[in-house]
Amino acid sequence: MPTPPVPSFAVLGVVNEGKTSVVATLSEDPNVTPDPTPGATARCEAFPIKIDGREVLRLYDTPGFQNSVRALAWFREQSKTQPPGTDLLTLFRKTHAANPHFANECELFRPIVEENAGILYVVDGSSPIGQNYRAEMEMLWLSGRPRMALINHKDADDDYTAAWETELGKFFNLKRRFNAHRATQRDRLDLLRALQQIDSRPEWKSGFETAVAAFEQRWVQRRLDAARTVVRMAGDCLGYVEKANYEHEAEVPGIKRRLEVDYQKNVVGIERRAHERLLTIYAHPVALEELAGLDVGLFHEATWQTLGLTRDQLVWAATAGGATAGIAIDAMAGGHTLLAGTVIGGLLGGAGAFFGGKRLGEVTFDLPGASRLPAWLAPRGKLGGQQLQASCRNVDFVFVLLDRALLLYAALVNRAHARRDAIRLGASEDGVKGYTHEWSREARGVCLEFAASRRDRWRKLPWSRRGKEEIEEAFFQQVDGALQRIGER
Numbered sequence: 001m002p003t004p005p006v007p008s009f010a011v012l013g014v015v016n017e018g019k020t021s022v023v024a025t026l027s028e029d030p031n032v033t034p035d036p037t038p039g040a041t042a043r044c045e046a047f048p049i050k051i052d053g054r055e056v057l058r059l060y061d062t063p064g065f066q067n068s069v070r071a072l073a074w075f076r077e078q079s080k081t082q083p084p085g086t087d088l089l090t091l092f093r094k095t096h097a098a099n100p101h102f103a104n105e106c107e108l109f110r111p112i113v114e115e116n117a118g119i120l121y122v123v124d125g126s127s128p129i130g131q132n133y134r135a136e137m138e139m140l141w142l143s144g145r146p147r148m149a150l151i152n153h154k155d156a157d158d159d160y161t162a163a164w165e166t167e168l169g170k171f172f173n174l175k176r177r178f179n180a181h182r183a184t185q186r187d188r189l190d191l192l193r194a195l196q197q198i199d200s201r202p203e204w205k206s207g208f209e210t211a212v213a214a215f216e217q218r219w220v221q222r223r224l225d226a227a228r229t230v231v232r233m234a235g236d237c238l239g240y241v242e243k244a245n246y247e248h249e250a251e252v253p254g255i256k257r258r259l260e261v262d263y264q265k266n267v268v269g270i271e272r273r274a275h276e277r278l279l280t281i282y283a284h285p286v287a288l289e290e291l292a293g294l295d296v297g298l299f300h301e302a303t304w305q306t307l308g309l310t311r312d313q314l315v316w317a318a319t320a321g322g323a324t325a326g327i328a329i330d331a332m333a334g335g336h337t338l339l340a341g342t343v344i345g346g347l348l349g350g351a352g353a354f355f356g357g358k359r360l361g362e363v364t365f366d367l368p369g370a371s372r373l374p375a376w377l378a379p380r381g382k383l384g385g386q387q388l389q390a391s392c393r394n395v396d397f398v399f400v401l402l403d404r405a406l407l408l409y410a411a412l413v414n415r416a417h418a419r420r421d422a423i424r425l426g427a428s429e430d431g432v433k434g435y436t437h438e439w440s441r442e443a444r445g446v447c448l449e450f451a452a453s454r455r456d457r458w459r460k461l462p463w464s465r466r467g468k469e470e471i472e473e474a475f476f477q478q479v480d481g482a483l484q485r486i487g488e489r
């Protein structure tokens, strides 16, 4: 009997219980397609679980049992008459190879007999325990092979899990709940560790250790990749400036319209590429268009009304002490100068009234070099040979970008790969809500400082004692911590 190079398990069970779904979630292979039609899987198929291109575990998807009550009768009979140690599964396949009544049983036992695969028996905890299930459980017990039972849960309304746990306990070395549609990354890793316990054959020991280490490493690596992606995206969007030169003042209105369109299109493109990268990191072969929730655009009014900071938090961001206040209020007032901003920033109580509601993702136009001057000194009138720059300097921008990325991350990080329904962002009853408004003042300050450092004209941040790298590192830690908390929810 050839020994498989990696630990391998045949996923067995009644027709339509979720066997293929379990394989899909564990393997993350988009070619594994769960199907509502009973009997959809007709042949055994091997699905390697690959991490960084290396196979660490192998699963066999199998057809459901066809005639388990009659098969059990045969097993019971043989267990009494055959000499001890007889491999009943091998004997069954030899005896019934041409028997159409046991075609499925012969097929589904194949990877166990030929590849020496362990058994992963899947039941649906939302179905009652019928006679055929009892027959399967006893048959697998009589096979004497290493085996573990998984209680999947297809239907949220019915729950026979407690009864299943009692029954499975009689026939299986181990049993555990594993919902093919809801299993988180931790659930998947825990399952892998549990598999190691049921099958202690020495030749698989190092294979299991490699598999567990690879799963753990992938979990962290994906999160770090996601954090880097979000940080880069936020930095690129915040620092993005659309520029155009012009000769005569009469061109300005037309140029502004074009700059605004181009600016928004290009920033949306940066954000979109980052979101696509998040889908790739988590191996979800879904087009971004299919995502419900992010389809409201980055610069759409509704986005800015629901995501980012609350109005009061924005006022705080604008009025907090120190030079940051000047920066923030300046950005918020969109085009006002630092000087004017600082003055407004001093009007603590009045700031809320001044701004009325949340400002939207408006595009601000600058004349390079003019923005540090008081308004009355900024060049006006003749603008010949000038350059106009468009950017979004709303203080909320960084938080809106973060919220959209974090919402997407939350929808992806623990999404089971067996699911084929549309990805939806933000499941709260009253619509999509972001995360950043829940963050501490310190955390929000880190983001503001990062945002300011990325805007061209604040590159040197004369008011900050921290260098660019330090600011970026603090922001990275903030984002990575947020991703970690979301992943553990």
Ligand SMILES: Nc1nc2c(ncn2[C@@H]2O[C@H](COP(=O)(O)OP(=O)(O)OP(=O)(O)O)[C@@H](O)[C@H]2O)c(=O)[nH]1
Residues within 6 Å of the ligand: 013, 014, 015, 016, 017, 018, 019, 020, 021, 022, 033, 034, 035, 036, 037, 038, 039, 040, 041, 042, 062, 063, 064, 152, 153, 154, 155, 179, 180, 181, 182
């Ligand atoms: N809601 C929910 N549906 C599930 C779950 N597991 C499986 N299903 C659905 O149940 C149906 C059957 O799932 P499969 O994974 O194809 O079941 P199977 O045991 O491989 O079925 P056969 O190959 O026909 O024996 C599919 O429509 C799945 O989407 C689950 O945990 N939750």
Ligand SMILES: [Mg+2]
Residues within 6 Å of the ligand: 019, 020, 021, 040, 041, 061, 062
């Ligand atoms: Mg199937």
